[in-house]
Amino acid sequence: MRTSSSALLMLPLLLIVTACNRTPEKQDDQPGVVTNILDQTLPNMAEPPANGITPVETGPARPAPTPAAAPDGLVPAAMQGRWAGAAERCGDKAAALELTVMPDQLLFHESVGTVKSVTQDKDGRAAVEAAFTGEGQSWTRTLALSLSKDGKALTVVNDGTAVTRKRC
Secondary structure, three states, rough: HHHHHHHHHHHHHHHHHHHHHOOOHHHHHHHOOOOHHHHHOOOOOOOOOOOOOOOOOOOOOOOOOOOOOOOOOOOOHHHOOOEEEEEOOOOOOOOOOOOEEEEOOOEEEOOOEEEEEEEOOOOOOOEEEEEEEEOOEEEEEEEEEEEEEOOOOOEEEEOOEEEEEOOO
């Protein structure tokens, strides 16, 4: 009786070992199942491309665009860019002193100024007249912009109050 009870105990272990050693059925036998997509889509290629995509045809060579200089009457190129308060983190859209200077616009935190005219003096300072809108109001204002010698700081004077911002 002892041999039959130990054989019964060994039966589950034997079934598990047998199941693990079975060879898997080929998926090729199932219609519509592709086991290796690259083999099916890229025949006659010695080695598939790194990203698995082969261009059908190459496009025409295009010259790289060259940045155009800002025409007269627009904000000087040296003053254009993203600016933030000296103690603020660049890229913080909620920063009160965030300013983006474009050739034809001044984008402040809560207002947008569309440039009407720019007058530049010999010292490199610029008087920018702009039509502003923000918080349901419209107004026209002339701001004085001056760039530091190293180009890393922009001082904006508005109604006698100067605020210096750092370049982002």
